[in-house]
Structure formats: structure tokens, C-alpha cells
Amino acid sequence: MSLLPKSLSRVIESFERLPGVGPKTAQRLAFYLLHVPQESLEQFAQSLKDLKSHTVLCSICKNVTEQDPCIICVHPGRDQQLFCVVEQPTDVLSIEKTGKFQGVYHVLHGCIDPLNNIGPDEIYLADLIKRLSKLGTGSVEVILAMNPNMEGEATAMYITRQINELAANGGKPVKVTRLAHGLPVGADIEYADEVTLSRALEGRREF
Amino acid sequence: MSLLPKSLSRVIESFERLPGVGPKTAQRLAFYLLHVPQESLEQFAQSLKDLKSHTVLCSICKNVTEQDPCIICVHPGRDQQLFCVVEQPTDVLSIEKTGKFQGVYHVLHGCIDPLNNIGPDEIYLADLIKRLSKLGTGSVEVILAMNPNMEGEATAMYITRQINELAANGGKPVKVTRLAHGLPVGADIEYADEVTLSRALEGRREF
Known part of the structure; x- marks a missing residue:
């Protein structure tokens, strides 16, 4: 004997499948929707229903977009020789919010993570190398904006090696940079972990 | 210039309207659904879509149900003279999970909360009194299972007064009980608040 109306339990089940939503939250949300x-x-x-049918991946930068190529890739004010490589489409949103980046993006859709069977071929890495091999004149910079964890570091190292190989095989020389590591603004030095603090010391700048 | 595809931002907006879901969570969920x-x-x-069209309120107990009257109200094994009054339909689920209650419910859909302009007429209280005035022979018990907070206590007191008035006006005498207050199972006495602990002392039982 099920107490819940079927239509209600179906909504609860749908919510439960979402990441970070447990049975209690799903129940609360479903009853709220009543x-x-x-x-x-x-x-x-x-x-x-429209979510997936109205979105595509940009054929150039692999970001989630409505039109292909996406508005960033076709924007005339964007520096097409300055790349920011990120793991997820949401990272693009975060970086765009700063308003400090005027180049273009490349979304990997993941990072190299051997423990979860994700190798370089499972992410859009070959597409990045292809993009870099087809550049015009002028200096090129690739900012690696992977998450500062083990997988992100490994991915950054792998990409750097690939870019250097490209240059060694007659490609254009590419400047590879990483986002700065250090204390987050507003943080307490007292509570900073050692790794962050030592990176902050290493990366200190003239005042 | 909006970065997000319209279909994606519409899903994010829909999630954001849910209680307890902030902009970041909504974004995470929408990107997950991709x-x-x-x-x-x-x-x-x-x-x-089907959620509301396939559910009704039981005309007897006001619980959310697929068929009217609900399966609890028409169940032959249920004691129709033993009532459990709860604030929300989810409370019914919680009490049913214990498997210790074999009576019927009455769902108020809220509690008396003057600060939020919710008086006795805004909840299904008159329906409860009407139900109680139409009872047959045999002893009647009403368990008040309101939340143990100020609004719940006020609602419980109000209902008790109404039931007593009903009895004074020639209605059947009704036994009114409340759920026990005390230490939650598994809790530490050290961390229990004074009110809970004093209720636990007051309500102590022979071992």
C-alpha cells in the first residue's frame, strides 16, 4: 500500500536523481510544487524538455551554446590568440563574471583522471591542439585554468607537454600560463593551509 | 550579451524558485541535466505536468491523495475514532513510517501563526471539529502531533479549547493527547537543551 499519489512519487523520484538531492529534500521540493x-x-x-534540444556544443570552443559558433568565438572584440582552457562550461561563466578576460575559451569537459578512467581522449584536448596548430601571426598565450587539485595539475602538465611538442614539430611558439595560486581575498592567514600559503609566498609581487 | 543559452537559463530560473535552492545550486543542477x-x-x-492534475485533497482528512477518500480513510483496519492531527502531509508519511499508528489522520495544512497572518480559518481546523461532532459510539482520542515550536503549541492549545467547547455543548467527550517530548533516541544528554531535558524529566516513565 503506497501512501503517496503516483504522480507525487514520480516527481520525488525525478528530484532524487539529481546530484546532492536526498530523499528528504526531494520530498520537500515535490510537496512544495503542489x-x-x-x-x-x-x-x-x-x-x-527544451533543455537539450535547444543547446549545442560550440564547434570551436566546445562551450554550451545556443548558436554554433558561440557568441564568444565570433565576437569581434575578443582576442582570438589568447586562450583560456577550462574544465567545465560553468568555469567560463565564473571567469566571464570577472570581466577581466577578453580572449576566447576552450572547454575540456572534464580533466585527465586515471582513477575514473578518464584519459586525454575522453576530453576535448585534441581539439585544443588542433586549434593551436592553425593560428595566424602574432603572439599566442594559453592560460590553463584547471581546478587547483591533483587531476587539474596533471591535466595542466599534460597540456603543456602537448603544446611544447607542437612547437618542437614546427608549430608556433605558445606562451603557457597558469592562474595564480595564493590567498583568497578576504581570507585569514591563520586559517590558510600550508600549500596555499607557500604558493602565496612563492608568487609574491612587488607592492 | 547573455552567455547562457536561453533554454539553460530557463531551467536555472525554474530551479532557483524552489525553496532552499540558490543560484549556484540551480546552475549546477541545470548543467547536470545537460x-x-x-x-x-x-x-x-x-x-x-501531472503533479497537480493527478492529485486531490482527501475530502475527509485533507491529506494529499490520488483517490478521494484516501486509502487511509477507507481502510477497514483503521480505527476511525483515533485521530492524529498533523500540520503537513509529509508529517503523515513520517508517522506512517513508524508503523505504530493504526488510526486516521487530519491534515491542517499549516498551523496558527498570527505573525504570518495565518489564523484558525486559514487551516483545515473547522473540518476537524465537524468530523469530531459526527462520531458514533465508543471512546474517541485525538493525538495532537503539531511541531514542538511556538506556533505548534499555540495551535494545539486552540484545538484543545475547541474540542472542549464541543464537549461542553453536548458533544461526545474526547480524550486529547500530545506526542511525548523528551530526548531524541541516540542523543547526548550533555548537548540537550534545558527545555527538552526538563520535558524529559517531567515525562519520565517507570523502567
Whole structure:
């Protein structure tokens, strides 16, 4: 004997499948939606249906986009020789929010993670190398903006090696940089971990 | 210039409207759904559309149900003279999970909360009194299972007064009980607050 109406338990099940949503949260959300106007529910439903059919990956930078190529790749004000390599499309949003980056992106959709069977071929790495091999004149810089963890570091090292190989085989010389590591703004030195603090010391700049 | 595809930002907006879901979580969930098969998305969408059209409130106990009256109200094994009054439909689920209650429910859909402009007429309280006034022979018990906070206590007191008035006006005498207050199982006495601990002392039972 199931107490819950089937339509309600189906909504709960759908919410439960989302990452970070447990059975209690799913139940709370579903019961909340019972008080929402039908119109909003229909909108929510329609947006879910359209989610994938109305989005594509940009054929150049692999970011999630509505039109191909994406607005960043075709933007005339963007420096097409300054690349920022990120792991996820959400990283693009974070970097765009700073307003400090005027180049183009390359989204890997993951990082090299041998423990989870993700090698260089499972992410959009070959596409980056291909992009770099087809550049015009002028200096080129690749900013590696991987997450500062073990997998991110390994991916950054792998990409650097690939870029250097490209240059050794007659390609253009490419300047490879990484995001600075150090204390987050607003943090307490007292609570900073040793690795972050030693990176902050190494990367100190003239005042 | 919006970076996000419209279909993606619509999903993010829908998630953001849910209680306890902030902009970052909404973004994370929407990007997660990009990797989900279209079929699952359609199912999710359909379940949202059907949510309200396939559920009704039981005309007797006001619980959320598929059929009216609900399966608890029509169940032959349930004691129709033993009532458990709860604030929300989710409370019914929690109490049913214990398997210790064989009576019927009455869902108030809220509690008396003057600060939020919710008076006795905004919840299904009159329906409870009506139910109690139409009882047959045999002893009647009403268990008040409101949340143990100020609003819950006030609601419980108000209901008790109403039931007593009903009895004074020639209705059946009704035994009114409350859920026990005390230490939650597995808790530390050291960390229990004074109110809980004094309730636990007051409500002590022979070993």
C-alpha cells in the first residue's frame, strides 16, 4: 500500500536523481510544487524538455551554446590568440563574471583522471591542439585554468607537454600560463593551509 | 550579451524558485541535466505536468491523495475514532513510517501563526471539529502531533479549547493527547537543551 499519489512519487523520484538531492529534500521540493500554479509547473516542464534540444556544443570552443559558433568565438572584440582552457562550461561563466578576460575559451569537459578512467581522449584536448596548430601571426598565450587539485595539475602538465611538442614539430611558439595560486581575498592567514600559503609566498609581487 | 543559452537559463530560473535552492545550486543542477538522456528529461517534465492534475485533497482528512477518500480513510483496519492531527502531509508519511499508528489522520495544512497572518480559518481546523461532532459510539482520542515550536503549541492549545467547547455543548467527550517530548533516541544528554531535558524529566516513565 503506497501512501503517496503516483504522480507525487514520480516527481520525488525525478528530484532524487539529481546530484546532492536526498530523499528528504526531494520530498520537500515535490510537496512544495503542489502549491505552485499549474502554469509555472508547465513552464518548468517545457524548459526541461527544451533543455537539450535547444543547446549545442560550440564547434570551436566546445562551450554550451545556443548558436554554433558561440557568441564568444565570433565576437569581434575578443582576442582570438589568447586562450583560456577550462574544465567545465560553468568555469567560463565564473571567469566571464570577472570581466577581466577578453580572449576566447576552450572547454575540456572534464580533466585527465586515471582513477575514473578518464584519459586525454575522453576530453576535448585534441581539439585544443588542433586549434593551436592553425593560428595566424602574432603572439599566442594559453592560460590553463584547471581546478587547483591533483587531476587539474596533471591535466595542466599534460597540456603543456602537448603544446611544447607542437612547437618542437614546427608549430608556433605558445606562451603557457597558469592562474595564480595564493590567498583568497578576504581570507585569514591563520586559517590558510600550508600549500596555499607557500604558493602565496612563492608568487609574491612587488607592492 | 547573455552567455547562457536561453533554454539553460530557463531551467536555472525554474530551479532557483524552489525553496532552499540558490543560484549556484540551480546552475549546477541545470548543467547536470545537460548530460541526462532526453528520455529522462521528458519523464521529469511529464511528472511535473501531472503533479497537480493527478492529485486531490482527501475530502475527509485533507491529506494529499490520488483517490478521494484516501486509502487511509477507507481502510477497514483503521480505527476511525483515533485521530492524529498533523500540520503537513509529509508529517503523515513520517508517522506512517513508524508503523505504530493504526488510526486516521487530519491534515491542517499549516498551523496558527498570527505573525504570518495565518489564523484558525486559514487551516483545515473547522473540518476537524465537524468530523469530531459526527462520531458514533465508543471512546474517541485525538493525538495532537503539531511541531514542538511556538506556533505548534499555540495551535494545539486552540484545538484543545475547541474540542472542549464541543464537549461542553453536548458533544461526545474526547480524550486529547500530545506526542511525548523528551530526548531524541541516540542523543547526548550533555548537548540537550534545558527545555527538552526538563520535558524529559517531567515525562519520565517507570523502567
